[in-house]
Amino acid sequence: MLDADAYAVRSPDTPFEPLSIERRDPRSNDVVISILFCGVCHSDLHTARSEWGGTRYPCVPGHEIVGRVSAVGGSVTKFKEGDLVGVGCMVDSCQRCEPCREGLEQFCDNGFTGTYNGPAQETGDNTYGGYSSTIVVREEFVLAIRHPEADLAGVAPLLCAGITTWSPLRHWNAGPGKKVGVVGIGGLGHMGVKLARALGAHVVAFTTSPNKVEDAKALGAHEVVVSRNPDEMKIHSGSFDFILNTVAAPHELDPFLALLKRDGTMTLVGVPPEPHPSPSVGLLVMKRKSLAGSLIGGIPETQEMLDFCAEHGILSDIEMIRMQEIDGAYDRMARSDVKYRFVIDMASLAPAAE
Amino acid sequence: MLDADAYAVRSPDTPFEPLSIERRDPRSNDVVISILFCGVCHSDLHTARSEWGGTRYPCVPGHEIVGRVSAVGGSVTKFKEGDLVGVGCMVDSCQRCEPCREGLEQFCDNGFTGTYNGPAQETGDNTYGGYSSTIVVREEFVLAIRHPEADLAGVAPLLCAGITTWSPLRHWNAGPGKKVGVVGIGGLGHMGVKLARALGAHVVAFTTSPNKVEDAKALGAHEVVVSRNPDEMKIHSGSFDFILNTVAAPHELDPFLALLKRDGTMTLVGVPPEPHPSPSVGLLVMKRKSLAGSLIGGIPETQEMLDFCAEHGILSDIEMIRMQEIDGAYDRMARSDVKYRFVIDMASLAPAAE
Numbered sequence: 242m243l244d245a246d247a248y249a250v251r252s253p254d255t256p257f258e259p260l261s262i263e264r265r266d267p268r269s270n271d272v273v274i275s276i277l278f279c280g281v282c283h284s285d286l287h288t289a290r291s292e293w294g295g296t297r298y299p300c301v302p303g304h305e306i307v308g309r310v311s312a313v314g315g316s317v318t319k320f321k322e323g324d325l326v327g328v329g330c331m332v333d334s335c336q337r338c339e340p341c342r343e344g345l346e347q348f349c350d351n352g353f354t355g356t357y358n359g360p361a362q363e364t365g366d367n368t369y370g371g372y373s374s375t376i377v378v379r380e381e382f383v384l385a386i387r388h389p390e391a392d393l394a395g396v397a398p399l400l401c402a403g404i405t406t407w408s409p410l411r412h413w414n415a416g417p418g419k420k421v422g423v424v425g426i427g428g429l430g431h432m433g434v435k436l437a438r439a440l441g442a443h444v445v446a447f448t449t450s451p452n453k454v455e456d457a458k459a460l461g462a463h464e465v466v467v468s469r470n471p472d473e474m475k476i477h478s479g480s481f482d483f484i485l486n487t488v489a490a491p492h493e494l495d496p497f498l499a500l501l502k503r504d505g506t507m508t509l510v511g512v513p514p515e516p517h518p519s520p521s522v523g524l525l526v527m528k529r530k531s532l533a534g535s536l537i538g539g540i541p542e543t544q545e546m547l548d549f550c551a552e553h554g555i556l557s558d559i560e561m562i563r564m565q566e567i568d569g570a571y572d573r574m575a576r577s578d579v580k581y582r583f584v585i586d587m588a589s590l591a592p593a594a595e
Numbered sequence: 596m597l598d599a600d601a602y603a604v605r606s607p608d609t610p611f612e613p614l615s616i617e618r619r620d621p622r623s624n625d626v627v628i629s630i631l632f633c634g635v636c637h638s639d640l641h642t643a644r645s646e647w648g649g650t651r652y653p654c655v656p657g658h659e660i661v662g663r664v665s666a667v668g669g670s671v672t673k674f675k676e677g678d679l680v681g682v683g684c685m686v687d688s689c690q691r692c693e694p695c696r697e698g699l700e701q702f703c704d705n706g707f708t709g710t711y712n713g714p715a716q717e718t719g720d721n722t723y724g725g726y727s728s729t730i731v732v733r734e735e736f737v738l739a740i741r742h743p744e745a746d747l748a749g750v751a752p753l754l755c756a757g758i759t760t761w762s763p764l765r766h767w768n769a770g771p772g773k774k775v776g777v778v779g780i781g782g783l784g785h786m787g788v789k790l791a792r793a794l795g796a797h798v799v800a801f802t803t804s805p806n807k808v809e810d811a812k813a814l815g816a817h818e819v820v821v822s823r824n825p826d827e828m829k830i831h832s833g834s835f836d837f838i839l840n841t842v843a844a845p846h847e848l849d850p851f852l853a854l855l856k857r858d859g860t861m862t863l864v865g866v867p868p869e870p871h872p873s874p875s876v877g878l879l880v881m882k883r884k885s886l887a888g889s890l891i892g893g894i895p896e897t898q899e900m901l902d903f904c905a906e907h908g909i910l911s912d913i914e915m916i917r918m919q920e921i922d923g924a925y926d927r928m929a930r931s932d933v934k935y936r937f938v939i940d941m942a943s944l945a946p947a948a949e
């Protein structure tokens with residue numbers, strides 16, 4: 242087994258602490274990765290604090306992982322020592338079912354293995370995520386990173402926030418000639434704005450905060466609407482091809498459904514802890530609109546997104562922290578006090594850095 | 596003006612009574628129709644009793660109209676005296692907007708004119724529907740009927756119940772190799788089952804009533820599920836490409852959303868008087884499912900449906916009534932006590948018949 246340094250929580254209400262963990266000896270198809278940076282996703286907080294239930298402790302979160310290959314198994318063909326690589330929300334799946342064969346491993350009929358809070362496919366063991374010095378992942382779930390190395394920290398959030406917005410934007414054909422809304426300008430939404438803009442859509446950002454208007458324009462939104470202002474909303478009535486709604490907090494969906502044109506779709510990527518108010522069936526019926534959901538994205542589309550971002554120079558806007566600052570970062574993230582993603586510099590884990 | 600006999604209500608809580616109305620003198624593009632049969636739709640009841648608000652009195656309902664052409668205007672080319680024709684939920688629209696040009700007049704940007712409870716496009720007058728001896732309708736909203744004349748009464752409900760289920764079944768590609776659910780076995784649902792079966796789909800009917808199981812099989816369902824039985828429901832988990840939900844009463848959507856496969860859609864064609872319980876976002880997200888709405892159908896697809904039904908010998912199952920029996924029929928319809936559509940024999944309106 243390979244020893245690794247990690248940061249873990251041992252219960253829902255205790256702070257993070259250092260933990261020595263073991264990674265499996267690499268199998269023939271495994272890639273061993275020295276983690277350089279790891280993004281901090283809201284799901285990390287939900288899981289660490291067991292807000293969704295079902296957390297196995299100790300819990301080592303982190304599924305926005307970038308690093309360098311330090312070793313590969315004998316049958317690995319896509320990667321070699323020294324390569325820059327990424328790992329997202331999944332580290333395994335059955336690889337046999339129809340969704341897996343289609344490259345939609347997030348919909349694996351047998352359930353994908355999360356990068357943390359497992360269980361691992363064969364052993365049922367807990368999995369440990371990216372708040373760690375090292376991770377061992379089968380080749381099929383390792384992504385190639387083609388960004389310049391200097392940009393690496395800003396690449397990390399693409400592995401979850403990036404793909405979670407990219408996948409629905411692509412699936413519902415955001416692009417030239419399309420008017421696309423992005424609701425919520427946080428970790429997910431700020432990537433949604435950047436990606437939709439780069440895909441060629443006319444992008445309208447929605448925020449409840451008048452003080453985020455300039456920020457959203459700086460991210461690339463052509464227009465920004467303060468969604469609490471009915472007059473501003475009304476101007477856009479019946480005009481959107483697609484709305485990507487990144488807000489997980491319960492909120493009224495109808496004001497956004499009203500902005501869709503005929504055959505338009507609003508897709509939710511956040512699961513609210515309590516239900517949203519029930520959407521108006523009349524709004525759906527009168528113009529054949531759809532309300533949909535979307536879950537992260539498959540491995541091939543994640544690679545496609547990373548390559549697109551490398552080509553277009555797209556990165557997440559980040560605030561770098563040391564591993565030891567993670568509890569404070571969670572508290573700030575819970576208040577939406579971050580522009581727009583915390584990323585942990587894993588060099589801070591090394592003994593010399595402490 | 597043309598004199599016509601009709602049955603009307605004068606207020607939400609008074610019974611139907613005979614009323615003499617006037618139809619406009621035919622314009623050059625108008626078709627004058629002697630009405631032979633008119634189906635009784637639940638919308639008739641909602642409107643007559645002003646349950647949706649906004650009813651203009653006197654109110655002459657009826658938008659499942661079949662009859663014979665008695666005269667045509669000088670520029671009419673598609674119809675001639677003696678032709679069997681139908682009129683559905685719409686009698687006019689702007690004919691200029693994008694939806695109208697696409698043949699989706701139900702989504703007319705300027706609002707279509709309902710066959711009853713108008714307002715008429717230019718005059719703003721109230722429109723009077725099919726509980727009447729005669730109607731005058733512009734050629735573009737008149738449908739050709741190619742069924743044998745003896746089947747005419749069973750054709751009438753195709754003009755609303757038929758197209759309202761046909762349009763979503765076609766839009767969401769019900770056909771060979773697809774597993775399609777139809778929720779609710781009433782006026783709409785019984786047509787949904789017949790049409791989905793004839794389109795080549797594997798059809799599963801859902802009913803809350805164990806005593807409707809055999810009826811639903813007789814209509815053409817390959818399988819029938821009693822939706823109140825969780826064990827029966829569970830067998831179909833994650834297996835449907837498409838579910839057509841015809842139930843307007845508020846009900847839990849989640850048990851049906853759970854039956855959709857990845858990328859499946861459930862489409863609602865009934866608007867509940869009070870909201871359904873809010874659908875689970877988790878169910879939408881986990882398999883990229885959609886919840887959608889659909890509204891009647893456009894004129895070209897209504898003609899397509901009528902021709903398909905003529906070719907396949909598809910009719911609505913009906914119970915014939917005399918015009919004078921309409922109040923009792925409404926009471927029975929409100930209790931879902933009809934298999935599956937009342938149709939009024941308009942011969943009963945003639946003085947000799949009274």
